[in-house]
Amino acid sequence: MAPTAETxxxxxxxxxxxxxxxxxxxxxxxxxxxxxxxxVSHGTVYRHFRTKAALREAVTKRWLDRxxxxxxxxxxxxRAPEERLRAWFTGLFEAKRRKAGGDPELFATYxxxxxxxxxxxxxxxxxxxxxxxxxxxxxTDSGAFTAADPAATARALFHATGRxxxxxxxxxxxQPGIEDEFTAVLDLxxxxxxx
Amino acid sequence: MAPTAETxxxxxxxxxxxxxxxxxxxxxxxxxxxxxxxxVSHGTVYRHFRTKAALREAVTKRWLDRxxxxxxxxxxxxRAPEERLRAWFTGLFEAKRRKAGGDPELFATYxxxxxxxxxxxxxxxxxxxxxxxxxxxxxTDSGAFTAADPAATARALFHATGRxxxxxxxxxxxQPGIEDEFTAVLDLxxxxxxx
DNA sequence: CAACTGACAGATTTCAATTTCTGTCAGTTG
DNA sequence: CAACTGACAGAAATTGAAATCTGTCAGTTG
Numbered sequence: 014m015a016p017t018a019e020t021x022x023x024x025x026x027x028x029x030x031x032x033x034x035x036x037x038x039x040x041x042x043x044x045x046x047x048x049x050x051x052x053v054s055h056g057t058v059y060r061h062f063r064t065k066a067a068l069r070e071a072v073t074k075r076w077l078d079r080x081x082x083x084x085x086x087x088x089x090x091x092r093a094p095e096e097r098l099r100a101w102f103t104g105l106f107e108a109k110r111r112k113a114g115g116d117p118e119l120f121a122t123y124x125x126x127x128x129x130x131x132x133x134x135x136x137x138x139x140x141x142x143x144x145x146x147x148x149x150x151x152x153t154d155s156g157a158f159t160a161a162d163p164a165a166t167a168r169a170l171f172h173a174t175g176r177x178x179x180x181x182x183x184x185x186x187x188q189p190g191i192e193d194e195f196t197a198v199l200d201l202x203x204x205x206x207x208x
Numbered sequence: 209m210a211p212t213a214e215t216x217x218x219x220x221x222x223x224x225x226x227x228x229x230x231x232x233x234x235x236x237x238x239x240x241x242x243x244x245x246x247x248v249s250h251g252t253v254y255r256h257f258r259t260k261a262a263l264r265e266a267v268t269k270r271w272l273d274r275x276x277x278x279x280x281x282x283x284x285x286x287r288a289p290e291e292r293l294r295a296w297f298t299g300l301f302e303a304k305r306r307k308a309g310g311d312p313e314l315f316a317t318y319x320x321x322x323x324x325x326x327x328x329x330x331x332x333x334x335x336x337x338x339x340x341x342x343x344x345x346x347x348t349d350s351g352a353f354t355a356a357d358p359a360a361t362a363r364a365l366f367h368a369t370g371r372x373x374x375x376x377x378x379x380x381x382x383q384p385g386i387e388d389e390f391t392a393v394l395d396l397x398x399x400x401x402x403x
Numbered sequence: 404c405a406a407c408t409g410a411c412a413g414a415t416t417t418c419a420a421t422t423t424c425t426g427t428c429a430g431t432t433g
Numbered sequence: 434c435a436a437c438t439g440a441c442a443g444a445a446a447t448t449g450a451a452a453t454c455t456g457t458c459a460g461t462t463g
Contacts, residue, residue, distance in 0.1 A: 168389065169392035169395075169396050173393050175371050175377075181374075197360050200400075201365070205397060206396065
């Protein structure tokens with residue numbers, strides 16, 4: 014019972030799927046390609062994932078979870094709430110910008126995948142706003158922020174910064190003035206948040 | 209020289225183009241269709257618009273300008289700046305929401321057109337942020353707002369409210385909680401803006 | 404002579420025939 | 434007997450030939 018390279022696990026299939034998506038793009042990546050990459054018949058892939066859509070959704074979730082985990086560290090930190098909020102949004106923007114700019118094709122691929130999987134994206138956003146809510150609540154508890162409903166405020170913050178993390182704006186993330194725009198929006202929001 | 213129904217003006221061509229777009233959608237609307245609707249040969253349409261792209265751009269500009277004009281009235285009003293700002297954004301959101309919800313196909317058509325005409329959209333956004341800048345400046349002048357750079361602040365306000373006017377979010381404008389989300393974002397921004 | 408027509412070349416789109424893919428399952432393998 | 438294969442039916446994608454469209458321009462019309 015060798016651990017990784019021998020047995021066919023869901024994890025190995027997801028890795029192969031990611032590789033096939035990277036190579037072929039979202040429109041041409043087939044289950045047959047994934048099976049071929051793994052050296053098995055495509056029927057075998059269907060033992061682990063009921064449909065092609067389920068396989069794509071699982072890949073999408075994995076990708077979204079990686080972003081969540083990176084930010085969870087910042088959200089759980091012990092810095093002052095305002096500083097933490099700023100670091101969190103900066104981290105989110107930087108991560109997105111790096112992914113979109115560094116490998117545009119892969120980013121476009123995942124944009125298609127997230128477009129297909131509204132439910133997974135919804136969960137991811139719930140996850141991120143929950144992190145934000147914790148920071149906002151820390152601020153109201155310490156008296157640094159004023160927010161009657163921390164969860165609603167967290168959602169408002171997330172929506173108001175959409176330009177800097179929503180993939181539909183990815184094309185504008187490489188423009189020159191974008192950093193200043195980001196700072197201007199964040200400053201305005203933080204001013205509104207302070208007690 | 210009859211005024212409207214006889215002579216072929218650019219205006220009449222634009223009206224016919226709008227009608228053809230409404231009927232056929234952006235993918236199937238052809239210059240030949242427009243010419244047929246006007247009872248002329250398609251060569252004649254090319255006397256008034258050099259290319260099909262130019263014709264589409266002109267239609268797009270007309271549509272965008274209608275929104276600008278409606279809001280210009282609010283921006284130029286004499287109400288208190290905060291109230292005016294709130295009315296302006298509410299007017300923008302309501303107008304978009306009504307268009308998107310009332311005739312989704314036509315809205316989708318114009319979304320395609322705006323996607324094609326980045327330059328025209330850019331001018332439209334410049335126009336809108338100029339209106340916003342005037343309101344913000346009125347606020348800083350009267351002492352109601354604090355904003356070191358009114359133009360930059362206006363842009364920040366526009367970006368932060370993208371969820372409520374950018375067509376890429378049109379699908380979410382009919383969801384139940386959207387009004388509350390809008391109010392939450394606007395409240396937060398106005399709090400940050402107050403002196 | 405200004406406004407318009409209609410035929411034309413090259414680019415784009417359509418449509419139907421063909422190929423490939425998805426998802427299933429009876430049968431094979433170790 | 435659990436994991437896998439591969440043939441199969443229906444769905445979806447691809448391909449290339451035919452139709453349509455874009456943009457031009459010499460010629461027509463009032």
